[in-house]
Amino acid sequence: MTFYARLAAAGLILAALGAAGCSQEPAKTETAAAPAHTASPDIHAFRIGQIEAVALKDGEMALPAADATASPWADAAEVASVLNGAGQTDGVVHLSVQPLLLRDGERIVLIDTGAAGQMGTEGKLQSSLRAAGVEPGQVTDVLISHSHGDHIGGLGGNGGKLAFPNAAIRMSAAEWADLQANPGSFGPLIEAIRPKVQTFEPGAEVAPGVTSVGLPGHTPGHVGYEIVSGADRLLYIGDAMHSSLISVQRPELVNGWDSDSAAAVRTRQGLLGRGASGSLRIYGVHFPFPGLGRFERRDDGFIWAPEAG
Ligand SMILES: [Zn+2]
Structure with a gap:
C-alpha cells in the first residue's frame, strides 16, 4: 500500500494503455447468451456452471522493469530476461486490472473493486459494470x-x-484488522465502509458457491476465492501473482509488494503445482484481460496458457 501511495504521489502514472490487450470484441455466442450486455471491449462474459460471470476491465498499469521505484521486482535483469523470452521487448511490465462479476439468481457478487482511476488506471469499472x-x-x-x-x-x-x-463488503478478519491498523490514506473510506463490512476466516463460504481460500504472503489477510457450480470451478487468485509472465515463470523472485515474501513464494509455487496438475481454471485479476486460463508445465517450470477467445 505504501508503495502504491508513493507510486501515485510520485506521478509515475504512465500512459493509459487501456486498449492494449483488451481489444477483443465479445464472441457473438456470448452476446447471444447474455442479452443484457452491451457490446464492449471492456467486458468478457463466460459461465461457471449455472453462474454467469463477467470480467470487468478497470484499467491497466505499466511498470518500467528497470525502475526500482516502479517495479516491485528488484532483479531487473531477470525480469528483462523473462519479458524478452516472451517477445516483449519494451521493458515494461504490463498489469491489467479486472474485477470479476458473478450473477447467480438474486445474488450479484463483485470480487474486488479496482483502483478508481488511481495508480495509472482508467477507472473503467463502473462503466464496465453497466455494460x-x-x-x-x-x-x-x-x-x-x-x-x-x-x-x-x-x-x-x-x-x-x-x-x-x-452491498455487504466481505473481507478476511485479518485483512480488516490490518487495514484499520495501517489506514494510510484510507481513513475516510474505512469509516464509510465500516457499517457494511463483514469479516470471515479463510475457508469460509462467503456467498452461494463461493468459498474463500487463504493465499498467504501478499498481505496479512490475503485470500482468493473458489467459485463452484456443478462440475465447473474457477479459482480467483487475487494478488498471489501479478504478472502472467514473471510471477508464473519465476515464482521465487522476491516481489516487493508482498508483506511476507517467503510465504508469498510458497503460495505461488503451491498454486502453480496444484493448478497445473489439476488443470484448474484460473482467474488472474492482473493477468492480461480477461484473465482466464490455466497453468501448464513447461521445461522445469510453468507457463500461463490463456483461454482462447
Ligand atoms: Zn493488485
Whole structure:
C-alpha cells in the first residue's frame, strides 16, 4: 500500500494503455447468451456452471522493469530476461486490472473493486459494470481479496458515498484488522465502509458457491476465492501473482509488494503445482484481460496458457 501511495504521489502514472490487450470484441455466442450486455471491449462474459460471470476491465498499469521505484521486482535483469523470452521487448511490465462479476439468481457478487482511476488506471469499472447490465445499487455482495488501493479503491463513490450502497463488503478478519491498523490514506473510506463490512476466516463460504481460500504472503489477510457450480470451478487468485509472465515463470523472485515474501513464494509455487496438475481454471485479476486460463508445465517450470477467445 505504501508503495502504491508513493507510486501515485510520485506521478509515475504512465500512459493509459487501456486498449492494449483488451481489444477483443465479445464472441457473438456470448452476446447471444447474455442479452443484457452491451457490446464492449471492456467486458468478457463466460459461465461457471449455472453462474454467469463477467470480467470487468478497470484499467491497466505499466511498470518500467528497470525502475526500482516502479517495479516491485528488484532483479531487473531477470525480469528483462523473462519479458524478452516472451517477445516483449519494451521493458515494461504490463498489469491489467479486472474485477470479476458473478450473477447467480438474486445474488450479484463483485470480487474486488479496482483502483478508481488511481495508480495509472482508467477507472473503467463502473462503466464496465453497466455494460454488463448491472447498476451499482444492484450489487448484493462485494468480496475483497485484500486491502490494496487497486482492490478497495473502487468502494468509494463521490462525496464520501459508497459506490455499491446496498452491498455487504466481505473481507478476511485479518485483512480488516490490518487495514484499520495501517489506514494510510484510507481513513475516510474505512469509516464509510465500516457499517457494511463483514469479516470471515479463510475457508469460509462467503456467498452461494463461493468459498474463500487463504493465499498467504501478499498481505496479512490475503485470500482468493473458489467459485463452484456443478462440475465447473474457477479459482480467483487475487494478488498471489501479478504478472502472467514473471510471477508464473519465476515464482521465487522476491516481489516487493508482498508483506511476507517467503510465504508469498510458497503460495505461488503451491498454486502453480496444484493448478497445473489439476488443470484448474484460473482467474488472474492482473493477468492480461480477461484473465482466464490455466497453468501448464513447461521445461522445469510453468507457463500461463490463456483461454482462447
Ligand atoms: Zn493488485
